[in-house]
Amino acid sequence: MISSWVSGIYPRSESLIEATRTYDKDLKQLFKKEKIRSIKHQINNKCDYISDPLIDWDDNLRPFTDNIKGIERGALSRYYENNTFYRQPVIIGNISSSGKILKNNINFELFSKKSKVKIDVLDPFTLADLSKNNHYKSKIDLANGFGKILRKELTNIKNKVDLIQFNAPSLAKIKQKEQIQSIKQIMDKTTKGLNVKTCLNLCGSDISNNIKNFIDFNVDIIGIDFINTKSNKLQAIEIDKTLACGIIDAKNTKMENPTKVINEIKLINKLFKPKSIAIIPNWDFEFIPLEFTYKKIRIMNQIKMKGKGINL
Amino acid sequence: MKKLPLATQEIGSMRKPRWLVNLLKNKNISSEMKQKARDDVSLLNLKMFENLGLDVVYDGEAKRVEMYEYTIHRIEGITLAGRIRSWDNKYYNKGRCIKKLKYKGPYHLDEFLFVKENTNNLIKLPITGAYTLADWSYNEYYKSKEDFVMDISKNIIRPLIKDLVKEGADFIQIDEPAATTHPEEMNLVVESFNESIKGINAKYGIHICYSGNYSDMYPQVLEMKNHQYELEFANRDSWKKGMQHSNRKGYASFMKTFKEYGEKKEIGLGVLDVHVDDIEPPELVRDRILYAAKMADDPNLIHVNPDCGLRTRTREISFSKLKSMVTGTKMAKKKLEL
Numbered sequence: 178m179i180s181s182w183v184s185g186i187y188p189r190s191e192s193l194i195e196a197t198r199t200y201d202k203d204l205k206q207l208f209k210k211e212k213i214r215s216i217k218h219q220i221n222n223k224c225d226y227i228s229d230p231l232i233d234w235d236d237n238l239r240p241f242t243d244n245i246k247g248i249e250r251g252a253l254s255r256y257y258e259n260n261t262f263y264r265q266p267v268i269i270g271n272i273s274s275s276g277k278i279l280k281n282n283i284n285f286e287l288f289s290k291k292s293k294v295k296i297d298v299l300d301p302f303t304l305a306d307l308s309k310n311n312h313y314k315s316k317i318d319l320a321n322g323f324g325k326i327l328r329k330e331l332t333n334i335k336n337k338v339d340l341i342q343f344n345a346p347s348l349a350k351i352k353q354k355e356q357i358q359s360i361k362q363i364m365d366k367t368t369k370g371l372n373v374k375t376c377l378n379l380c381g382s383d384i385s386n387n388i389k390n391f392i393d394f395n396v397d398i399i400g401i402d403f404i405n406t407k408s409n410k411l412q413a414i415e416i417d418k419t420l421a422c423g424i425i426d427a428k429n430t431k432m433e434n435p436t437k438v439i440n441e442i443k444l445i446n447k448l449f450k451p452k453s454i455a456i457i458p459n460w461d462f463e464f465i466p467l468e469f470t471y472k473k474i475r476i477m478n479q480i481k482m483k484g485k486g487i488n489l
Numbered sequence: 490m491k492k493l494p495l496a497t498q499e500i501g502s503m504r505k506p507r508w509l510v511n512l513l514k515n516k517n518i519s520s521e522m523k524q525k526a527r528d529d530v531s532l533l534n535l536k537m538f539e540n541l542g543l544d545v546v547y548d549g550e551a552k553r554v555e556m557y558e559y560t561i562h563r564i565e566g567i568t569l570a571g572r573i574r575s576w577d578n579k580y581y582n583k584g585r586c587i588k589k590l591k592y593k594g595p596y597h598l599d600e601f602l603f604v605k606e607n608t609n610n611l612i613k614l615p616i617t618g619a620y621t622l623a624d625w626s627y628n629e630y631y632k633s634k635e636d637f638v639m640d641i642s643k644n645i646i647r648p649l650i651k652d653l654v655k656e657g658a659d660f661i662q663i664d665e666p667a668a669t670t671h672p673e674e675m676n677l678v679v680e681s682f683n684e685s686i687k688g689i690n691a692k693y694g695i696h697i698c699y700s701g702n703y704s705d706m707y708p709q710v711l712e713m714k715n716h717q718y719e720l721e722f723a724n725r726d727s728w729k730k731g732m733q734h735s736n737r738k739g740y741a742s743f744m745k746t747f748k749e750y751g752e753k754k755e756i757g758l759g760v761l762d763v764h765v766d767d768i769e770p771p772e773l774v775r776d777r778i779l780y781a782a783k784m785a786d787d788p789n790l791i792h793v794n795p796d797c798g799l800r801t802r803t804r805e806i807s808f809s810k811l812k813s814m815v816t817g818t819k820m821a822k823k824k825l826e827l
Contacts, residue, residue: 188573255700431629
């Protein structure tokens with residue numbers, strides 16, 4: 178049985194883009210309306226975890242940038258290799274939060290009681306890596322600070338959530354085992370005792386030479402970007418967790434062929450022998466327009482249906 | 490082309506006046522009138538640059554919507570997919586390549602001929618490069634990014650440059666803002682640049698901005714057949730005056746690498762941050778130039794420009810920034826006795 182869900186920020190519809198450009202007075206309502214539509218689309222396409230499309234977030238860091246003490250908004254900076262930019266958090270003092278950032282920036286009221294709810298956050302190291310550190314001694318110290326903030330934030334919403342997905346594009350780029358181990362300790366402190374399923378999503382990079390350094394992280398699910406990590410070049414290694422395969426290209430409008438995806442999943446299953454397999458996009462869908470996002474989510478459902486009879 | 494040490498130049502786009510934007514949106518205005526209005530703004534920009542004292546000019550891209558979208562509309566095989574966020578509520582249209590691309594004709598020729606007819610200054614014609622066009626598009630047709638990039642280089646950009654040079658263009662700036670976003674693809678950037686200009690005699694610049702560390706371009710970029718790098722630096726620099734490395738941290742890393750490799754290509758030195766309204770004092774511009782000239786061991790290699798197109802600033806701010814750039818350059822020239 179293959180499961181599926183989406184990741185991160187959705188694109189905005191053309192009408193919502195227009196509304197944001199004209200500063201429509203009903204903007205808040207328009208965001209909500211479009212969120213409801215996208216959540217319904219996830220449900221209709223049998224996503225196993227349902228998430229807020231986060232279309233009102235200006236970037237993946239902004240709620241934190243704007244609401245954490247010790248941070249100022251900095252310059253626009255390129256978000257990895259994308260032609261999309263984010264406001265860089267500038268760390269000017271010890272960082273702390275009220276613990277209500279996620280509570281106030283995710284529309285929990287839009288989820289039905291039947292839905293299993295997933296939330297997306299960047300992992301502590303990625304938050305640190307994307308910041309300009311003018312205060313802490315090292316990036317690891319700053320990541321530790323972000324870890325404490327995330328723990329406080331997640332503790333306050335854990336009763337409303339079934340899966341916490343840490344999207345970790347900066348972590349996925351690290352090659353040094355020692356550094357990865359330091360970050361593992363921070364992640365352990367961040368998630369210890371939360372009693373919610375967790376996913377570490379190593380999106381955005383080829384981690385083919387590095388997978389073994391991540392598989393002992395204390396999370397339930399490991400996400401691998403199989404658009405950048407070529408499965409036919411990988412060595413077999415057992416992963417005793419659920420493997421979330423970032424096999425849907427969230428950065429190209431070309432539609433996946435379900436049969437080809439199923440064949441790749443079979444190969445991945447053989448290589449890693451995971452507890453179970455999920456399919457997810459390899460990045461946030463915000464890099465392709467909404468109509469293509471919807472089509473890709475429909476294809477994810479088709480892949481799930483096709484995968485039903487396969488013994489994984 | 491004659492040598493002009495510390496020549497001042499513009500990089501690309503200027504913000505369009507509000508009246509032009511409104512006029513272009515008005516469905517009751519004829520296309521002839523709209524064309525006339527675009528010509529007027531083109532001329533306005535050109536004369537503004539001349540009056541400010543810029544040595545090398547163009548028209549502030551008055552006739553283009555935007556560097557990417559304008560171009561893809563004029564290539565067969567790319568269709569618009571929709572808008573993608575650039576930042577916050579700012580979006581750009583992104584194209585899908587759905588079949589083999591085809592050159593439909595010299596899409597910058599009319600604007601170039603207009604500029605040529607209306608100025609006696611040196612002209613630098615900006616065009617969007619193959620690598621960036623591919624990197625910013627969805628590839629649904631070509632087997633690989635390499636195939637996509639190289640087809641644009643050979644079959645779109647090269648014929649375009651050939652047509653423009655035939656009509657008198659002798660200095661072409663190839664805009665490649667995506668060039669350093671994937672450092673591992675630098676060989677492809679270089680190969681694509683060289684294929685784009687192959688066999689066509691002109692002066693060539695490459696403009697890169699807002700991505701990565703320019704030092705990562707080395708050593709591959711030594712093989713690139715460009716004559717000038719037009720780079721964004723001011724955005725990375727401090728506003729402190731002086732020529733100490735610590736005050737010029739936005740320039741230091743690249744200039745050190747440039748020197749280490751014994752480069753003799755020109756640098757179009759970005760001295761104006763186009764993302765802030767603050768006006769750089771002429772003394773700061775002067776010190777940035779003097780620092781780069783010293784590091785390059787040759788002031789003849791330094792040309793002076795904003796980091797990027799000034800379209801993100803109001804026309805008033807852009808005017809003041811460029812004025813300061815020209816004044817600061819004069820101060821540097823005086824100091825260097827040029």
